[in-house]
Amino acid sequence: MIGPLPVHLSGALVECGCCIMYDVDLTNAIAEIKRLKARIIALQVPEGMKKRAYQIAEDIENNAGAEVMLVAEPCFGACDVPSSLFEMVEAIVHVGHSPIPAIRYSKPVIFVPARSRVSVSEQLKKAVGLLKEPVGVIATSQHLEELDDAIEGLESMGMKVKIGEGDTRISHVGEILGCNYTTATSIMDDVNSYLLIGSGTFHGLGVHLATGKKVVVLDPNLEEPREIEQAKDKILRQRHAAIEKAERARSFGIIIGEKVGQRRLRRARELRKLLRWKRKDASLILMDKFDPEKLKSLGFDAYVSTACPRIAIDDVAMYDRPLLTPHELEIVLGVRKWDDYSFDQMTDDEF
Amino acid sequence: MIGPLPVHLSGALVECGCCIMYDVDLTNAIAEIKRLKARIIALQVPEGMKKRAYQIAEDIENNAGAEVMLVAEPCFGACDVPSSLFEMVEAIVHVGHSPIPAIRYSKPVIFVPARSRVSVSEQLKKAVGLLKEPVGVIATSQHLEELDDAIEGLESMGMKVKIGEGDTRISHVGEILGCNYTTATSIMDDVNSYLLIGSGTFHGLGVHLATGKKVVVLDPNLEEPREIEQAKDKILRQRHAAIEKAERARSFGIIIGEKVGQRRLRRARELRKLLRWKRKDASLILMDKFDPEKLKSLGFDAYVSTACPRIAIDDVAMYDRPLLTPHELEIVLGVRKWDDYSFDQMTDDEF
Numbered sequence: 001m002i003g004p005l006p007v008h009l010s011g012a013l014v015e016c017g018c019c020i021m022y023d024v025d026l027t028n029a030i031a032e033i034k035r036l037k038a039r040i041i042a043l044q045v046p047e048g049m050k051k052r053a054y055q056i057a058e059d060i061e062n063n064a065g066a067e068v069m070l071v072a073e074p075c076f077g078a079c080d081v082p083s084s085l086f087e088m089v090e091a092i093v094h095v096g097h098s099p100i101p102a103i104r105y106s107k108p109v110i111f112v113p114a115r116s117r118v119s120v121s122e123q124l125k126k127a128v129g130l131l132k133e134p135v136g137v138i139a140t141s142q143h144l145e146e147l148d149d150a151i152e153g154l155e156s157m158g159m160k161v162k163i164g165e166g167d168t169r170i171s172h173v174g175e176i177l178g179c180n181y182t183t184a185t186s187i188m189d190d191v192n193s194y195l196l197i198g199s200g201t202f203h204g205l206g207v208h209l210a211t212g213k214k215v216v217v218l219d220p221n222l223e224e225p226r227e228i229e230q231a232k233d234k235i236l237r238q239r240h241a242a243i244e245k246a247e248r249a250r251s252f253g254i255i256i257g258e259k260v261g262q263r264r265l266r267r268a269r270e271l272r273k274l275l276r277w278k279r280k281d282a283s284l285i286l287m288d289k290f291d292p293e294k295l296k297s298l299g300f301d302a303y304v305s306t307a308c309p310r311i312a313i314d315d316v317a318m319y320d321r322p323l324l325t326p327h328e329l330e331i332v333l334g335v336r337k338w339d340d341y342s343f344d345q346m347t348d349d350e351f
Numbered sequence: 352m353i354g355p356l357p358v359h360l361s362g363a364l365v366e367c368g369c370c371i372m373y374d375v376d377l378t379n380a381i382a383e384i385k386r387l388k389a390r391i392i393a394l395q396v397p398e399g400m401k402k403r404a405y406q407i408a409e410d411i412e413n414n415a416g417a418e419v420m421l422v423a424e425p426c427f428g429a430c431d432v433p434s435s436l437f438e439m440v441e442a443i444v445h446v447g448h449s450p451i452p453a454i455r456y457s458k459p460v461i462f463v464p465a466r467s468r469v470s471v472s473e474q475l476k477k478a479v480g481l482l483k484e485p486v487g488v489i490a491t492s493q494h495l496e497e498l499d500d501a502i503e504g505l506e507s508m509g510m511k512v513k514i515g516e517g518d519t520r521i522s523h524v525g526e527i528l529g530c531n532y533t534t535a536t537s538i539m540d541d542v543n544s545y546l547l548i549g550s551g552t553f554h555g556l557g558v559h560l561a562t563g564k565k566v567v568v569l570d571p572n573l574e575e576p577r578e579i580e581q582a583k584d585k586i587l588r589q590r591h592a593a594i595e596k597a598e599r600a601r602s603f604g605i606i607i608g609e610k611v612g613q614r615r616l617r618r619a620r621e622l623r624k625l626l627r628w629k630r631k632d633a634s635l636i637l638m639d640k641f642d643p644e645k646l647k648s649l650g651f652d653a654y655v656s657t658a659c660p661r662i663a664i665d666d667v668a669m670y671d672r673p674l675l676t677p678h679e680l681e682i683v684l685g686v687r688k689w690d691d692y693s694f695d696q697m698t699d700d701e702f
Contacts, residue, residue: 042637050648054602054634069607072638072645084435085637087457088607088614106438251405256420256439263439283405286393286436287423289640294423297401 022049022096022114026059029093029110033064036108038090044071044081046096046114060093068093074289076308077141077177079261081109098141098175102168102348103261115145118220120197124153127195127225130216134160136191138176138184138207140198146220147174147197154195162187168348176203178310179262179346181210188213196228202310204228205235206343238316239328239341246322246332249301251281257307258288264306267350271304271326278333292318304329309344373400373447373465377410380444380461384415387459389441395422395432397447397465411444419444427659428492428528430612432460449492449526453519453699454612466496469571471548475504478546478576481567485511487542489527489535489558491549497571498525498548505546513538519699520612527554529661530613530697532561539564547579553661555579556586557694589667590679590692597673597683600652602632608658609639615657618701622655622677629684643669655680660695 033041043060045053057068069089071082078097085092086107096114135154139147151174154161163174164183170176174183176196181203184194188211196204196217204217208228215228246252252275256268268284275282285303287294290311295303302322305312312323325344330336384392394411396404408419420440422433429448436443437458447465486505490498502525505512514524515538520531527534527547532554535545539562547555547568555568559579566579597603603626607619619635626633636654638645641662646654653673656663663674676695681687 047648051650053649054632054651057634067635069635069637070604070649072606072636072649073609074645074648082435082609082637083438084433084609087434087611088616088637253421255423258424258433258435260438265439281405283408284418284420285423286420286433286439294425297398297425298404298421298423299402300405 022116024049024056024095024112024114026056026063026112029112030060030064032108032110033060033066033091033093036091038064038066038108040067040069040089041091041093042069042071042082042085042089044075044092044094047074049095049114056095066090076259077261078111079103079179079257079308080259081105081261083260096142098144098171100169100177100261101171105260113144114142116142116220118146120146120149120218120220121153123218123220123223123225124150124157127216127218128154128157128159130193130214130225130227131159131195132192132214134162134191136162136164136184136187136194136213138164138174138181138194138196140196140203141172141175141177143197143220144172144175150195150197150218162191169346176207178202178206179308179344181207181345185210201228201231201235202314202343205231206309206345208232209342210345235313236341239313240338242312242316242322242324243328243331243338246302246324246329249280249322251283251300251302252329253283253285253295253298253300253303255285255287255290255303255305255307257305258286259307262307262346264346264350267326268306271306271329274330274333274335280333290315292320295319295321295323306350309346313343373467375400375407375446375463375465377407377414377463380463381411381415383459383461384411384417384442384444387442389415389417389459391418391420391440392442392444393420393422393433393436393440395426395443395445398425400446400465407446417441427610428612429462430454430530430608430659431610432456432612434611447493449495449522451520451528451612452522456611464495465493467493467571469497471497471500471569471571472504474569474571474574474576475501475508478567478569479505479508479510481544481565481576481578482510482546483543483565485513485542487513487515487535487538487545487564489515489525489532489545489547491547491554492523492526492528494548494571495523495526501546501548501569513542520697527558529553529557530659530695532558532696536561552579552582552586553665553694556582557660557696559583560693561696586664587692590664591689593663593667593673593675594679594682594689597653597675597680600631600673600683602634602651602653603680604634604636604646604649604651604654606636606638606641606654606656606658608656609637610658613658613697615697615701618677619657622657622680625681625684625686631684641666643671646670646672646674657701660697664694 078100091108095112164187166183169180193214199219204215208215272282429451442459446463515534517534544565550570555566559566623633
C-alpha cells in the first residue's frame with residue numbers, strides 16, 4: 001500500500017480553514033519516523049488544517065513507510081497530545097504547536113511547526129506609536145516566525161527591544177502559552193511595554209495582568225494593532241461576578257485536566273485542603289474536554305479548574321455554575337485579595 | 352482528610368437520574384482497594400448516578416483510605432474504561448457495567464454492579480402470550496438481576512427456557528452487549544423466540560437480525576412488553592438510505608474507536624484494503640467521542656465506524672455524511688448482499 005520512497009520531500013503548503021497558508025515541512029518528521037523505525041503513528045493537526053490532514057498522512061505513508069491514523073479529536077496545544085494513543089501507536093506526529101519541555105511522554109512525540117507567512121511590516125509601523133521603549137516582544141506558538149520579523153522590524157526603526165527566556169514549559173525565546181507568561185514576566189523590570197504577536201484577547205490580557213505593563217497585540221490576520229487594556233474591564237467584571245456567586249457555594253468540584261500537560265494534581269490537592277479548612281465540601285474531578293453539561297450532571301454548587309486557564313475566562317458565558325481559576329478560589333476563600341488578581345499560570349511544582 | 356474506618360460497609364442505595372433505585376454494594380470494591388493498597392483511584396459511574404458520585408467517593412475515601420477522583424466524562428460501557436487515567440491513578444472503580452473479559456487493562460479495574468430492583472412479574476404475564484417456546488432469555492448488563500427473576504418466572508408458568516453462554520466479551524450467561532449477541536446466537540437453533548430484559552430498540556433488533564427469531568423486549572421501567580419487529584422497517588430504511596448515499600462516495604474515513612475496548616485496528620485495516628481494491632480513497636481515523644462536527648472537519652465523503660456499533664444506528668439523524676457499519680460498507684462495495692444484513696458485532700480477532 002505504501003508507494004516508493006523519494007529521496008527528498010519538500011515542505012508542503014497547507015491551506016488552513018480560515019484561508020491562511022501555513023508552511024508544514026515534513027522533512028524532519030519523516031527522517032525521525034524512519035530513524036525510530038515506527039510502523040504505525042498517529043497524526044494530530046490543528047482544527048483549521050483537518051481537511052488537509054489526509055494529504056499530510058499520505059505524504060508520511062509514502063515517504064516514511066509508516067501507517068498513519070488521523071486523530072479526529074480537536075487539539076488545543078502541546079499539553080493536549082493524546083497519550084492514551086501510545087497503547088496503539090509507536091509515535092505521534094503533532095503539527096502546529098511547539099513542544100512543552102516539562103512534559104514527559106511515554107513514547108516519541110514528533111513536533112512539526114505550522115508557521116504562517118503573513119507580513120507584519122505595515123502593522124508594525126502603526127504599532128510603534130503605541131509602544132514605550134524598551135519593548136518586550138512576545139508571540140504565541142503559531143506566530144514565532146513573525147516574532148523574528150517583528151524584532152527585526154522594531155530594531156530597524158531604532159526601538160530598544162527585549163526578549164525573555166521562559167521556564168520549563170517554554171521551548172522558544174519570546175514564546176508565551178495560555179498557561180505560561182514567563183518569557184514576559186522574566187523581563188518585566190526591564191521593559192515599559194510589550195508587543196504581542198498573536199490573536200484574541202486572552203494572552204495579551206494575561207500578560208498585562210501579570211506584569212502591569214501596557215500590551216499591544218499585533219494579529220497578523222487583522223489590519224490594526226490593538227491595545228489590550230480595552231478588553232480588561234469587561235473580563236474583570238465577569239470574573240468578579242463569578243467570584244461573588246461562588247461565595248454562596250457550599251460544595252465545590254475541583255477539576256483536574258486529563259490532558260497529559262494539564263494534570264495539576266498537587267495544586268488540586270492544595271485547593272481541596274484549603275476548601276476543607278474553610279468548611280466547604282470539596283471533591284476531586286477528572287475531566288478531559290470541558291462541557292457545561294458535565295458540570296451540571298455532577299451537581300456541585302461551584303467548580304475550580306486546575307486545567308487549561310483559558311476555559312474559565314473564554315467560555316464564561318457557557319456556564320451557569322461559577323467556574324473559577326485557582327487564584328479566584330483563593331479570593332473567594334479570603335486568602336488572596338482582588339487587587340492581586342491575575343490569570344492562572346502553570347508551574348512544574350503543581351503537577 | 353480520611354475518616355475512621357468502620358468494620359463493615361453495607362450496600363448503598365443510589366438514586367439514579369430517572370428515579371430508579373440502584374443497589375450499589377461497595378463492600379467488595381473497598382476490600383479490593385485495600386488489598387491492592389491503592390492510594391489514588393478514579394471512580395466512574397453511569398450518567399444517571401453522577402449527582403450521587405461524590406457520596407460513593409466519600410464512602411470509598413472513608414472506608415478504603417484511598418484518594419478518589421470522580422471521572423466527569425460520560426461512560427458508555429466496560430469498553431469505555433478511561434485507560435489513559437492509569438498514568439495518574441493506581442486503580443479504576445467502574446460502576447454499572449459487567450466486565451468484558453477479552454479486554455486487558457494495564458492496571459486493576461474494579462467492577463461494581465449497579466442493579467435495579469424493579470419487579471418484572473406483571474409484565475412477564477403479559478409477555479408469555481407473545482412468546483413461542485423454547486424461549487431464549489437474555490438481558491443487558493443493567494438488568495442481570497431481573498434476568499434471573501424472568502427465568503424463574505417463565506419456568507414457574509411452565510415455559511421451556513434456554514440461556515446461552517457468550518464469547519470472550521461476555522462475563523455473565525444470558526448477557527448481551529450492543530456489540531455482542533453471542534449469548535443469543537449460541538442458542539438460536541434451540542429456541543423459537545427471545546425475551547430480552549432491556550430498554551430501547553437497538554439490542555432487540557440486533558438479536559432479531561442476527562437470529563431471524565422473534566424478540567420480545569421487557570423494559571422493567573415501562574408497563575407493556577414490546578415486539579421488536581415493529582421498529583425494524585424504519586431502521587432498515589434508514590440504513591438502506593445511508594448505503595445508497597455512500598455508493599456515490601469517492602473518499603472514505605475508516606474510524607477506529609479510541610476507547611480501550613473498541614480498538615478494532617485489524618478490522619479497519621481489512622476495510623481499508625477492500626476500499627483500495629475497489630479504487631476508493633481510504634484513510635484511517637482515530638476518534639474518541641463521536642460527533643458530527645468532527646466528521647465534517649475531516650471532510651471525507653463517507654465514513655465507516657469500527658467503534659461502538661450503536662452510534663451509526665442510534666444517531667443516524669445527526670450525521671449528514673453517511674456513517675456506515677463494516678457490514679454496510681461491504682454491501683456498498685458489492686461483497687455482501689442486502690439480504691445478509693445484520694448489525695455489527697465485535698469479535699476478538701478484529702482487534
